[in-house]
Amino acid sequence: MRIIQPPVEPFRIKVVEAVDRTSGRERERLLRAAGYNVFGIPADKIFIDLLTDSGTSAMSDRQWSGMMVGDESYAGARSFYRFEKAVRDIFGFAHVIPTHQGRAAERILFETVVRKGDAVPNNIHFDTTQANVEVRGGRALNFVREEAYDPEADLPFKGDMDAAKLEAFLARNRSRVPVVMLTVTNNSGGGQPVSMANIRSVGAACRRHRVPFFFDACRFAENAYFIKRREKGYGSWALRDIARKMFSFADGATMSGKKDALANIGGFIALNDAALASRLKNLLIVSEGFPTYGGLTGRDLEAMARGLEEVLDDRYLEHRTGQMSYLGALLEEAGVPVFKPVGGHAVYVLADRLLPHIPREFFPAWALTVALYREAGVRAVEIGGVMFGKKNPKTGAETFPRLEMVRLAVPRRVYTAAHLQYVAGALAAIARKRERVRGFRIVEEPPFLRHFTARLEEVDS
Numbered sequence: 001m002r003i004i005q006p007p008v009e010p011f012r013i014k015v016v017e018a019v020d021r022t023s024g025r026e027r028e029r030l031l032r033a034a035g036y037n038v039f040g041i042p043a044d045k046i047f048i049d050l051l052t053d054s055g056t057s058a059m060s061d062r063q064w065s066g067m068m069v070g071d072e073s074y075a076g077a078r079s080f081y082r083f084e085k086a087v088r089d090i091f092g093f094a095h096v097i098p099t100h101q102g103r104a105a106e107r108i109l110f111e112t113v114v115r116k117g118d119a120v121p122n123n124i125h126f127d128t129t130q131a132n133v134e135v136r137g138g139r140a141l142n143f144v145r146e147e148a149y150d151p152e153a154d155l156p157f158k159g160d161m162d163a164a165k166l167e168a169f170l171a172r173n174r175s176r177v178p179v180v181m182l183t184v185t186n187n188s189g190g191g192q193p194v195s196m197a198n199i200r201s202v203g204a205a206c207r208r209h210r211v212p213f214f215f216d217a218c219r220f221a222e223n224a225y226f227i228k229r230r231e232k233g234y235g236s237w238a239l240r241d242i243a244r245k246m247f248s249f250a251d252g253a254t255m256s257g258k259k260d261a262l263a264n265i266g267g268f269i270a271l272n273d274a275a276l277a278s279r280l281k282n283l284l285i286v287s288e289g290f291p292t293y294g295g296l297t298g299r300d301l302e303a304m305a306r307g308l309e310e311v312l313d314d315r316y317l318e319h320r321t322g323q324m325s326y327l328g329a330l331l332e333e334a335g336v337p338v339f340k341p342v343g344g345h346a347v348y349v350l351a352d353r354l355l356p357h358i359p360r361e362f363f364p365a366w367a368l369t370v371a372l373y374r375e376a377g378v379r380a381v382e383i384g385g386v387m388f389g390k391k392n393p394k395t396g397a398e399t400f401p402r403l404e405m406v407r408l409a410v411p412r413r414v415y416t417a418a419h420l421q422y423v424a425g426a427l428a429a430i431a432r433k434r435e436r437v438r439g440f441r442i443v444e445e446p447p448f449l450r451h452f453t454a455r456l457e458e459v460d461s
């Protein structure tokens, strides 16, 4: 057997948190009670939690010490100015507006600029981004390059937007496009990066048509690392300079600090347009808080400021992306099909290929998340028909997204190589008895973001 080398952690462990194992019978009971939705299972009943990389990072000693010096003043806190400086130094935008997390930044931006019938192009919208556009009566359009949907296309920048399609769309619909977004890395399309060349083209198209261009910048550091490694001309650049250059083509960004700010909560909007910034701040005050805290404590702002300083570190990002390559290689070795190449924050299993006996209407990726918890107490998330499918309210017919995947999102600095081996082993065991995995049907669902709270039942085989 081929020995697959794990990446070596560029840190040592100073604080540990015990995790409990559960019995198969207990997991069965918990699944039933949760309506076979792993979002409904208490976290202390999860052995390895790969539900999300969002807000689940282990903070560094520097971040924890920063929290002790957080300034909790209502207005003008020292921590805000530190945070503002950290964001400005990397993003280069003039105005920095903190929010309690990424979707609050999206809501405030879209509530201010999107009107009914407007269209917002993106490479692929994340679920909250799509929901925040649609709640305003807007259309969330995905213009990612066609190869993004081919799980076998092993390309360096599968997150790129189809810039020609964007250009053509803007030429016809410019007046109904309040903003163009670009998600780095492209979470809903396999965590794939966007190249600098593509960022430049999208920025140029937006400038030509005078449409503001914003990043959804949650994983900007992972994206910058991929540019350094994969795009010609950037190999000797400092990661901070790559990030600065990425943002230099845009007018602003929304960001969830729960990803590449290495914090457990927080987010922000950063932008250059002073008039728009003041409209956003008006809405911020109504719902999130005064513009120097935006729903966060001073210590949260400190944690984000220090996280942003730490994240653009070559050794950290080499290990981080190395963890995904390692997990992906173990799965491939075990015959579990994965989306290629592996992304920056997650490995995506191709559930419809692993479980070809389950038709799309019985949600094979959902079935795999249940099987993984059942098998080993590992929690992952479905990125498929339940998350992105749509039910026709009149006929009840479902339309399905093009990819049916399970995302194994790896929290930052939390799990070791042995944990990843355990996860790969559990999926290998499922693969060996795959024909025993059954599909699911939805029995209860809310109107938006149904995957969070839907209840399902197992379909008889």
Ligand SMILES: Cc1ncc(COP(=O)(O)O)c(C=O)c1O
Residues within 6 Å of the ligand: 054, 101, 102, 103, 104, 126, 128, 129, 183, 187, 216, 218, 256, 257, 258, 266, 267
């Ligand atoms: C690409 C992307 N955009 C936006 C968000 C929303 O951020 P938050 O969970 O902080 O609201 C997420 C969260 O996972 C994301 O991955």
